[in-house]
Amino acid sequence: MIILFTLNIIVKPVWLLLDMQVQKEVGSTYGLYFALLNSTVILNILLDLGMSNYNNRKISVNNNRFSKYFQNISIIRFGLAILYLLVLQLWGIVAQYTMHDQMMLFFLGLSQVFLSSLLYVRSNLTAFGKYKLDSLFSVLDRALMIAGVLYLFSQRDSGLVNIENFIYVQTIGYGFSFIAGLITLFIIGQPGIPKINKRFARVLLRKSAPYALIVLLMAAYHSSDAIMIERMLSNGKVEASIYAQSMRILLALNNYAYLFAVLLLPMFSKLLAKKEKIQGLIATSSSLLIYGVSSVAILMAFFADDVIALCYGKFNDESIFVDWRLNVEALQNMGDVLFSADVFKLIIYGIIPMSINYCFGTLITASGNMKLLNKIAFASLLLNIVLNFALIPKYGAWGAALASLITQSFSGAFQVVFAIKLFKLKVNLIGVARFFLGVAIILLSTIFLDEINLSSRLPVMFGLLLIGLLLAVNFRGVLNMAKGFRNNHN
Known part of the structure; x- marks a missing residue:
């Protein structure tokens, strides 16, 4: 791995x-x-x-x-x-x-x-x-x-x-x-x-069906946005292209969050099979992953104009950076960048509920309760389609981004609620407070980060992220999680 x-x-x-x-x-x-x-x-x-x-x-x-x-x-x-x-x-x-x-x-x-x-x-x-x-x-x-x-x-x-x-x-x-x-x-x-072998094929398809349905439903509400944008709008190709710019960055982050879920699935499965406590693992894994993606999402949303300009801006022959700052005056497609940045600010926050899904959805998957996950995914799909029909005609790609964020949050919230109920998880108020304190440091940092030039901003950001991580995550739990991962792969 x-x-x-x-x-x-x-x-x-x-x-x-x-x-x-x-x-x-x-x-x-x-x-x-x-x-x-x-x-x-x-x-x-x-x-x-x-x-x-x-x-x-x-x-x-x-x-x-x-x-x-x-x-x-x-x-x-x-x-x-x-x-x-x-x-x-x-x-x-x-x-x-x-x-x-x-x-x-x-x-x-x-x-x-x-x-x-x-x-x-x-x-x-x-x-x-x-x-x-x-x-x-x-x-x-x-x-x-x-x-x-x-x-x-x-x-x-x-x-x-x-x-x-x-x-x-x-x-x-x-x-x-x-x-x-x-x-x-x-x-x-x-x-x-x-x-x-017909009998074998029937058994195979029957046993695989619940996993297939959850994949289909999740793919539908993750991927229907772009299709609806392109089909519903007169300038659908342009709007879908702008939507794709932000989704590309989100999916790149999602790849690494998904690898986290791959690590967790066998660990949850083993604990559940042995009827051992999962409280420590779910608390540590969720705080570690969700703090990381929350910090990245906050910073990328705050610097959305710079991120989109750097990735998709068309600059003239002048230097992209002047005095360690992005040379926005050299941008030839400023209007497109600003509109795309507005879409990006919504889409990038989607990584937070997606990561919640990876933590708590993986736990529910390990228990074999696919019926519950299929119900949540089906409800999320219906919500996403309704929101897209309501928002895309008026707001275009921005409306689809809002619909996506609401849908992801809906799915994540219900998975957390049902996981707490099914596995009798206890909410550690001190742990929750530490997590929000770590995230608050990142939020407060945005007040003054923009005033610092790029050469100083990067080490300051790294330092603040580290301080927030130390506050938000129980590192004894991280060591135990690492030990559990090694045991699963020996």
Whole structure:
């Protein structure tokens, strides 16, 4: 897991920066791409139906099951891939996309087929205990795509930097990584010829269904915003492109919060199986993660204009920085930056309820209470759709950002309430007070941080974050959590 985390820290930010550069290069066309991409993500569950999670649990316990499971699952997944691509094209027809747009939708869908298949291959590698290989394949696709995009930019004068080539690069990256992973899996597991057992397939799909439903519902309310923006507004491509700017940064932060949930799931599962207390682990993990993301969200929202200008601003030939301050006078798209920053201020706060979901939702998942999570996710989806219909026509991307923040907060609040009730958790008022005191330090710091030049601001911010962390988090609990993680991976 440490290797995986390190590789992700290196590769994913590079891909994020290149993705930003592509958007700046192609303009509002990126908004259409973002809406199409979200369509493929919502329907992505058709490719797996929760089988990878179920497969991983079964193979981890007994590697001898691999051949039987692979023979059946590979046939099922092939059929699901064809169904998925057909459903995507049907959606393209219903949504009245042009033939060119449907072609983009097809290749984005094909990329999702390769990505989902790669994740299935990786689930088998981890089940075999091949964590280093899993770490390699977790970044191979992005590394290949980075190389492809860098090549496109090296041929910018030839007009190769366009949204179509950007999509093709992703399809090739995911496709090559899947084929390489599949060959590796065949060498390790040596499965037989794929074949289907109807009884086995029915049992597999029935047991995977609850996990598939929660993924579908969460994907729907996370990804429907961009589609509704692009479809409902006359300038939908432009607004969706602006929305994508902020979502990119949010999802980059979310990747690291998600890794936290990956660490917590086996720890919660083990404690619940042994009927041991989980109070200490949930208190420490939630305060550590939520303090971190709250601090980042507060600072990024306060410096939203600078963040968006630095990421998406188009500067003239003058220097971007003057006397360690952003040279806003050199900005050529000031209006776009200011509007995008207003959207960003709302969206970035979404990382806080999302992280709450990762802590308390992971605990509920470990208990196997998927019915409760599905109910919360379904209610969140309905709320999100209603809010989007009410807010997008009047406020555009900003309205979708507000709807997203309200929905995430609704989901997080209910998961906390139900977790406290189900597991009889006690609210430690001293711990809560320490947490809010740590966050308050970050809030108060924004009063004077803007008056400090950049060279002094960074070390001051780091110092304040550290002081807040010491106040907000019980470090004895952190040491116990680290010990528990090591025990789970020995």
